[in-house]
């Protein structure tokens with residue numbers, strides 16, 4: 001069906017106006033981790049999506065990691081987000097918030113000199129941007145004590161409660177791309193001997209406790225999870241027990257009413273793709289919604305929906321430069337290219353100044 005992407009979807013208590021999701025995208029314009037006014041304009045411009053998943057947002061001050069990503073750990077941030085969700089709802093949109101703790105992928109200079117923490121004291125290779133150095137190496141993270149790890153589980157739950165109080169329709173836990181929950185999952189970043197380390201069950205505990213805590217607090221129908229199995233992002237390459245680990249997580253989650261699993265394929269960024277057989281396996285093993293993301297076009301997204309392998313498809317970069325992406329799909333209008341130079345910098349420029357489609361002048365004249 002040509003317009004399957006544009007058909008509404010109702011699942012349990014959630015209704016989506018179409019099956020087009022705006023993927024979470026960090027735009028790093030939240031100075032001091034405070035959501036800004038231009039972010040409200042940006043998200044409202046994109047309210048035609050069936051679901052917006054707002055950019056990764058830190059659950060605690062020591063999980064900000066990058067320069068200028070927003071937070072949801074204090075009252076001022078909550079109030080600022082409330083204005084933004086109000087603007088999206090006023091345009092008929094639906095918006096979840098992606099909750100992140102960056103763990104070892106960060107720098108104290110980006111988070112008020114709070115030390116960078118991780119499952120273990122094992123740093124990532126590579127560099128990141130700070131206010132002082134163009135590129136600073138990732139520091140050796142402080143290995144969280146069991147009590148501190150428990151505290152960060154609680155911080156995720158509190159952040160989810162704040163998100164709901166700020167008007168979000170739900171939250172997505174960022175369990176992908178090598179951030180803290182994945183640092184617990186992965187043996188290369190987790191050599192712990194407490195309840196959070198060792199066996200698959202123990203390495204999965206942090207992520208599952210975060211999810212269970214959030215589902216208890218705000219309801220499973222408002223909780224989603226992003227995963228990036230078989231991807232090597234942020235210095236966490238594929239590992240031997242990976243399939244068994246993800247199978248265990250999905251097995252645990254199928255016992256819950258978690259709204260969705262959102263798979264992030266990073267192969268357009270040079271990482272290994274998520275194999276097709278795994279998409280089929282997930283569909284068989286997980287009974288609730290599945291969102292797929294990573295390099296989709298209208299045609300490939302429609303094919304995935306038709307094949308029954310996904311319920312919703314997330315688009316990232318196309319939404320940056322096409323605020324009216326669903327309308328462009330509906331009418332077959334051309335897509336504008338996104339300028340990578342303003343992905344993470346540029347204030348309003350590259351954020352809110354991409355126009356909606358307008359027909360070329362000649363056509364307007366011809367139409368009379």
Ligand SMILES: Cc1cc2nc3c(=O)[nH]c(=O)nc-3n(C[C@H](O)[C@H](O)[C@H](O)COP(=O)(O)O)c2cc1C
Pocket residue numbers: 023024025026027055056098174176177226264265268293294295296314315316317318343344
């Ligand atoms: C500028 C930018 C920022 C991103 N930030 C996030 C993020 O905050 N959280 C996340 O899970 N993925 C993030 N991603 C990945 C996207 O959600 C998406 O998976 C990726 O862009 C692939 O989809 P696409 O090919 O449709 O762009 C980001 C991607 C881009 C381009």
